[in-house]
Amino acid sequence: MRPAAVAAVAAGTLAAAALLVLAAGASPADAFVALLRGAVGSSAALGETLARSTGLVLTALGAVVAFRAGVLNIGLEGQFLAGAAAAAAAGPLFPDAPLAARAAVLLAAPLAGALQAAPAAWLAERRQVPAVLSTILLNLVAAAGVTWLVRGPLRDPSGDYPQSRALADAALLPPLAGGSRATAAILLALLLAAAGAFLLARTPLGLALRAVGEAPRAARAAGLPDVGLRVGAFLSSGALAGLAGGLEVLAVTGRLYDPFTAGVGYTGITAALLGGMSTIGGAASALLFAALGAGSSALQRDAGVPSSLASIVPALAVLALLLARGGRRER
Amino acid sequence: MTPRRRFLASLLALPLLGSLPSCGRPPAAKPAEGFRVALLTPGPVSDAGWNAGAFEGLKAIERELGAKVSHVQVKTPSEFEEQFRAYAAGGAALCIGHGFEFQDAAARVAKDYPRTVFLTTSGSRTSRNQAPLVFELEQATYLCGLVAGRMSRTAKAGMVGGVEIPSIKSTFLAFEAGLKAGNPGAKATAVFTGSFEDVAGAKTAALALIDGGSDFLFHNANAAALGVFAAATERGVYAFGANRDQNAVSPSVLASAVIDLPRAFVEAARRVKEGRFDGQPIRYGLASGVVSFVWNPALLGRVPAPVVDEVDRAKEKIVSGAIIVPRGNF
Numbered sequence: 001m002r003p004a005a006v007a008a009v010a011a012g013t014l015a016a017a018a019l020l021v022l023a024a025g026a027s028p029a030d031a032f033v034a035l036l037r038g039a040v041g042s043s044a045a046l047g048e049t050l051a052r053s054t055g056l057v058l059t060a061l062g063a064v065v066a067f068r069a070g071v072l073n074i075g076l077e078g079q080f081l082a083g084a085a086a087a088a089a090a091g092p093l094f095p096d097a098p099l100a101a102r103a104a105v106l107l108a109a110p111l112a113g114a115l116q117a118a119p120a121a122w123l124a125e126r127r128q129v130p131a132v133l134s135t136i137l138l139n140l141v142a143a144a145g146v147t148w149l150v151r152g153p154l155r156d157p158s159g160d161y162p163q164s165r166a167l168a169d170a171a172l173l174p175p176l177a178g179g180s181r182a183t184a185a186i187l188l189a190l191l192l193a194a195a196g197a198f199l200l201a202r203t204p205l206g207l208a209l210r211a212v213g214e215a216p217r218a219a220r221a222a223g224l225p226d227v228g229l230r231v232g233a234f235l236s237s238g239a240l241a242g243l244a245g246g247l248e249v250l251a252v253t254g255r256l257y258d259p260f261t262a263g264v265g266y267t268g269i270t271a272a273l274l275g276g277m278s279t280i281g282g283a284a285s286a287l288l289f290a291a292l293g294a295g296s297s298a299l300q301r302d303a304g305v306p307s308s309l310a311s312i313v314p315a316l317a318v319l320a321l322l323l324a325r326g327g328r329r330e331r
Numbered sequence: 332m333t334p335r336r337r338f339l340a341s342l343l344a345l346p347l348l349g350s351l352p353s354c355g356r357p358p359a360a361k362p363a364e365g366f367r368v369a370l371l372t373p374g375p376v377s378d379a380g381w382n383a384g385a386f387e388g389l390k391a392i393e394r395e396l397g398a399k400v401s402h403v404q405v406k407t408p409s410e411f412e413e414q415f416r417a418y419a420a421g422g423a424a425l426c427i428g429h430g431f432e433f434q435d436a437a438a439r440v441a442k443d444y445p446r447t448v449f450l451t452t453s454g455s456r457t458s459r460n461q462a463p464l465v466f467e468l469e470q471a472t473y474l475c476g477l478v479a480g481r482m483s484r485t486a487k488a489g490m491v492g493g494v495e496i497p498s499i500k501s502t503f504l505a506f507e508a509g510l511k512a513g514n515p516g517a518k519a520t521a522v523f524t525g526s527f528e529d530v531a532g533a534k535t536a537a538l539a540l541i542d543g544g545s546d547f548l549f550h551n552a553n554a555a556a557l558g559v560f561a562a563a564t565e566r567g568v569y570a571f572g573a574n575r576d577q578n579a580v581s582p583s584v585l586a587s588a589v590i591d592l593p594r595a596f597v598e599a600a601r602r603v604k605e606g607r608f609d610g611q612p613i614r615y616g617l618a619s620g621v622v623s624f625v626w627n628p629a630l631l632g633r634v635p636a637p638v639v640d641e642v643d644r645a646k647e648k649i650v651s652g653a654i655i656v657p658r659g660n661f
Contacts, residue, residue, distance in 0.1 A: 038417075044416070044417070044420060048413055048417075051409075051413075052409075147525065151495065161431055161432065161496060161497055162494075162495065162496060163432075163435075166435075181412070181413065181416070248409070252408075252409045252412070253408045253409060254435075255435075257407075257408050257432070258494075259406070259407065260407065260408075261407060262406040262407050262410075294413075297403065297410065297413060297414065297417075298417070300402070300403040300404065301369075301401055301403050301414060301417060301418070302401070304401070304402075306376075306404075307375065307403070307404035308375070
């Protein structure tokens with residue numbers, strides 16, 4: 001795509017966003033400043049962006065791992081919830097041992113995510129049920145499961161409100177810097193993304209996964225264990241999303257609520273797609289989405305733009321990016 | 332374990348090391364220019380109910396106390412804390428979280444920002460700079476139940492709730508008590524749709540209740556109430572408004588159990604502004620005038636005079652303490 005075209009797309013997006021903001025009775029200049037400040041304008045804002053990106057980086061990585069192996073795992077949202085639920089169940093078992101509570105969360109959450117993905121993997125390999133279908137349905141099951149858990153077995157006995165028991169404050173990950181909400185969780189997510197990139201690009205296992213994804217028949221003819229590789233990718237993808245859910249509990253909320261997510265699993269898939277299904281691209285897009293999310297929060301707070309419009313503005317920005325990328329590919 | 336696997340496994344231990352000394356304190360709150368007030372709502376302020384009332388309250392604070400105000404709509408607990416923190420760091424004197432669910436996040440942020448007061452609409456958590464506003468809406472929903480008990484031909488009333496949370500269940504408890512006071516043999520059935528926004532779901536639930544024989548519908552479903560009213564109008568049964576005066580929203584609304592949120596918000600904000608906030612829950616019932624029972628003037632002609640009188644008497648008894656309206660424990 002020519003620079004002129006990129007500029008035209010960018011200008012068009014900005015103009016459309018400005019018109020929407022004007023229609024809501026706010027000033028476009030204020031809105032733009034608020035969006036930038038809220039995303040990267042201070043150490044607190046930057047911390048907010050990083051805190052938001054943990055779940056997105058991991059679910060985007062999960063999407064890349066699955067999709068590159070030819071597994072269309074749309075169930076990251078449900079696997080995220082399964083991980084969060086497992087974390088909320090396991091963490092409070094160790095009220096006096098913060099390290100044990102953290103270890104329990106970090107073991108239980110990925111395991112639960114993988115287990116949540118397992119039925120879809122079995123259905124896909126044994127019954128030829130499309131993973132897209134089964135994982136979407138399992139998302140509904142997971143969401144209903146959370147609704148039930150916080151009212152039933154996991155409900156905090158000290159209150160009547162539907163939420164799980166809280167982890168001990170000492171078990172929650174402390175902020176990396178005072179006043180910010182970013183914790184070591186984001187470092188773990190970025191390290192895993194780097195490890196994932198290395199694994200996919202530089203190892204025989206990564207090559208085998210990509211081969212199964214791009215040419216399943218050829219891979220099988222070449223003697224690769226295609227079923228095992230696909231199932232492995234499916235379960236790892238679920239484990240990554242589950243870990244993301246566990247870290248959300250461990251780093252941010254301290255317990256399970258209903259509703260617990262505003263679609264982080266789906267946004268993770270979008271981020272992976274925007275990143276061209278590359279590990280690093282997915283992580284970068286996840287950071288971008290997190291920045292836009294934090295920025296649109298500030299858009300409401302500081303520029304008085306209504307919530308629904310505030311979420312349209314970042315969506316427009318992403319559409320523009322996709323348009324620019326699509327254009328480039330055509331050439 | 333190969334070295335590579337060992338490396339990957341060791342990554343998992345990373346957050347265990349998270350207890351690094353946290354460097355520095357939260358950014359100090361900016362010196363506030365003027366009286367800044369922030370509001371967090373869990374849903375859109377266009378719901379003609381719970382959230383709209385809060386937004387009007389915020390506007391009233393701006394008008395009557397000359398405050399600088401700001402509002403955000405938030406979805407997940409993570410966002411609650413994010414926004415509280417941003418407002419407190421920006422020098423807000425008062426942050427209002429509009430619902431029970433804001434308590435945890437408020438408590439976490441209140442510790443770091445002692446100069447900001449955090450109020451949650453309903454709840455129980457208190458500290459030096461945090462307390463709930465407690466609305467005894469139950470006193471008015473009891474009166475709705477009383478009317479339904481007296482007037483229902485089928486001796487059945489339906490209650491449609493959004494999410495099954497204590498504050499909602501508590502109003503149903505009071506409605507049911509009022510219903511039984513009006514007609515000891517009457518039965519109330521509750522349905523929770525699981526959403527405060529799902530208008531179609533609320534309508535389906537309401538239609539099912541009407542099919543089951545209910546000829547009076549009470550709701551506590553915020554924006555989704557529009558579905559309850561649509562069902563009531565379609566089938567020609569009566570409904571009650573909740574939280575706001577919804578008498579004009581639909582021709583099926585016989586009366587509303589009202590919380591005058593703007594009045595309560597202004598009163599509470601004035602306390603904070605004048606330094607009279609003491610960390611105690613702030614309660615509002617029928618006696619304060621913040622909570623009231625309002626007949627729909629357009630339909631009042633269809634209500635038998637003895638019922639109107641009885642409601643007035645019950646109102647006085649509630650204010651005097653002769654009738655204790657049941658309340659959920661939350």
